[in-house]
Amino acid sequence: MRTTVILLPLLLCSIFLLRTFKTATELSTTAAGTAAATISNQTHQIKDFATALKNGCNLFHGRWVLDDPRSRPMYTEESCPYLTRQVTCTRNGRPDSLYQQWRWKPHACDLPNFEASMLLHSLRNKRLMFVGDSIQRTQWESMVCLVQSVVPDASKLVYKAPPRKVFVAKEFNASIEFYWAPFIVESNSDHATKHRIQKRVVRLDGIANHSRHWEGVDVLVFESYVWWMNQPLINATTGSCEIKEYNVPTAYRLALQTWTRWIESTLNPQTQKAFFVSLSPTHLWSWEWRPGSKGNCHNETNPIKRRFWGAGSSQDMMKVAEDAISGMKRINVTFLNITQLSEYRKDGHTSIFTERRGKILTREQKAEANMYADCIHWCLPGVPDTWNEILYAYILYDHRRDG
Numbered sequence: 001m002r003t004t005v006i007l008l009p010l011l012l013c014s015i016f017l018l019r020t021f022k023t024a025t026e027l028s029t030t031a032a033g034t035a036a037a038t039i040s041n042q043t044h045q046i047k048d049f050a051t052a053l054k055n056g057c058n059l060f061h062g063r064w065v066l067d068d069p070r071s072r073p074m075y076t077e078e079s080c081p082y083l084t085r086q087v088t089c090t091r092n093g094r095p096d097s098l099y100q101q102w103r104w105k106p107h108a109c110d111l112p113n114f115e116a117s118m119l120l121h122s123l124r125n126k127r128l129m130f131v132g133d134s135i136q137r138t139q140w141e142s143m144v145c146l147v148q149s150v151v152p153d154a155s156k157l158v159y160k161a162p163p164r165k166v167f168v169a170k171e172f173n174a175s176i177e178f179y180w181a182p183f184i185v186e187s188n189s190d191h192a193t194k195h196r197i198q199k200r201v202v203r204l205d206g207i208a209n210h211s212r213h214w215e216g217v218d219v220l221v222f223e224s225y226v227w228w229m230n231q232p233l234i235n236a237t238t239g240s241c242e243i244k245e246y247n248v249p250t251a252y253r254l255a256l257q258t259w260t261r262w263i264e265s266t267l268n269p270q271t272q273k274a275f276f277v278s279l280s281p282t283h284l285w286s287w288e289w290r291p292g293s294k295g296n297c298h299n300e301t302n303p304i305k306r307r308f309w310g311a312g313s314s315q316d317m318m319k320v321a322e323d324a325i326s327g328m329k330r331i332n333v334t335f336l337n338i339t340q341l342s343e344y345r346k347d348g349h350t351s352i353f354t355e356r357r358g359k360i361l362t363r364e365q366k367a368e369a370n371m372y373a374d375c376i377h378w379c380l381p382g383v384p385d386t387w388n389e390i391l392y393a394y395i396l397y398d399h400r401r402d403g
């Protein structure tokens with residue numbers, strides 16, 4: 001019953017989308033036919049997805065399977081003009097490319113195929129914003145690359161408005177934005193480029209300087225983890241109290257309380273939607289998956305095939321985030337539980353094929369992978385595309401439900 005009610009709006013927007021397709025780009029009859037088939041297929045896929053969710057499919061329980069080489073990677077370094085040098089591993093010298101070929105397959109259901117025009121349609125006159133640190137910036141870059149190819153050059157752009165980076169699809173009056181806030185709450189690391197890792201101080205009860213930029217945003221996607229994890233203690237303040245050292249999970253809990261208070265008091269559950277992305281795992285110690293070895297993620301070319309959870313992924317911190325989210329009453333924040341699926345992907349990191357302080361690693365640095373490999377950030381195309389495929393499924397699912 002409910003299914004029919006919620007399907008109708010999607011059908012209507014499909015027809016509408018088809019019309020825009022035709023008029024805007026004057027597609028040939030065959031191409032329009034293909035577009036119609038795609039939309040109809042997508043409508044089916046989203047319907048199946050909705051049913052699966054209702055039947056309790058856990059999207060985050062699954063495995064990585066090699067995809068058809070015609071459908072993945074979903075974009076390339078060449079086809080996406082917006083990728084930063086930090087993530088373009090192939091261009092930076094990475095010799096293997098299998099890491100771009102894996103698709104996430106939940107055990108109990110299928111993720112719908114990512115269709116950029118469907119997403120842009122559901123974001124018409126809307127803003128989608130990713131808030132967090134550099135991991136979240138990569139997810140933003142991935143999302144921009146996933147959608148940009150269907151927008152003609154003349155009607156898209158990326159601009160910087162620190163601490164934001166904004167992609168605009170003018171035809172759709174839609175924006176996909178990134179907002180730098182590595183702790184979500186205020187800190188002395190909030191400058192978009194001039195921030196020091198050392199001497200960080202977090203304002204556990206201060207969020208207004210950021211949150212006024214989040215007001216009215218239709219879809220908000222939050223993430224914050226790795227900046228907390230430098231040491232077991234972190235310097236922080238609350239109110240006008242002086243700076244003192246807090247145990248990290250305690251500080252994280254207080255910060256997320258500040259955040260949930262803002263969410264609960266500000267978001268309109270009818271028109272706005274919020275997500276929280278669980279922690280992104282690191283692969284700093286190869287002995288964790290290959291006992292006896294002394295390396296890190298460097299030279300890894302395949303996912304881990306057995307159960308795996310690395311020591312860098314703090315269960316305590318996960319629990320703090322899960323509790324903060326499940327404790328909310330007025331607003332449902334969707335927890336994108338990507339930690340486990342990303343744990344398997346020791347092959348997905350930028351390693352030595354990245355930049356450091358704005359420069360590509362030198363030959364000498366590359367020779368010292370144990371010292372210089374980055375096993376925190378991810379190559380694109382790559383693992384963050386999957387996080388976005390899951391986010392995509394939820395956004396279309398909500399769009400369909402809301403009509």
Ligand SMILES: *[C@@H]1O[C@H](CO)[C@@H](O)[C@H](O)[C@H]1NC(C)=O
Nearest residue numbers: 037040041042044045071113
């Ligand atoms: C939709 O597309 C997928 C992948 O392209 C294909 O496997 C599936 O059979 C299609 N489904 C329908 C109902 O056409």
Ligand SMILES: *[C@@H]1O[C@H](CO)[C@@H](O)[C@H](O)[C@H]1NC(C)=O
Nearest residue numbers: 124125126127172173174175
């Ligand atoms: C364009 O989108 C913004 C929100 O991103 C909205 O406030 C504005 O009303 C939209 N413009 C039109 C003409 O619909």
Ligand SMILES: *[C@@H]1O[C@H](CO)[C@@H](O)[C@H](O)[C@H]1NC(C)=O
Nearest residue numbers: 186187188190203206208209
């Ligand atoms: C927040 O904004 C206020 C007023 O502009 C400013 O005094 C304060 O220093 C800011 N806090 C942080 C942490 O930047």
Ligand SMILES: *[C@@H]1O[C@H](CO)[C@@H](O)[C@H](O)[C@H]1NC(C)=O
Nearest residue numbers: 199200231233234235244245
């Ligand atoms: C906190 O700040 C003090 C004073 O700058 C410093 O000595 C201490 O090492 C800092 N603690 C941490 C955990 O960074």
Ligand SMILES: *[C@@H]1O[C@H](CO)[C@@H](O)[C@H](O)[C@H]1NC(C)=O
Nearest residue numbers: 295296298299300368369370
């Ligand atoms: C990585 O692989 C290359 C080529 O096979 C090899 O020369 C190098 O020693 C390996 N590096 C590490 C850190 O294992």
Ligand SMILES: *[C@@H]1O[C@H](CO)[C@@H](O)[C@H](O)[C@H]1NC(C)=O
Nearest residue numbers: 269270328329330331332333
């Ligand atoms: C939150 O989700 C639960 C379970 O799906 C639902 O019962 C509840 O009505 C939702 N609350 C709001 C405020 O949307």
Ligand SMILES: *[C@@H]1O[C@H](CO)[C@@H](O)[C@H](O)[C@H]1NC(C)=O
Nearest residue numbers: 060278322335337338339340
């Ligand atoms: C997230 O995934 C982890 C690992 O599979 C699991 O232990 C945890 O319960 C999940 N959290 C939620 C809120 O589903």
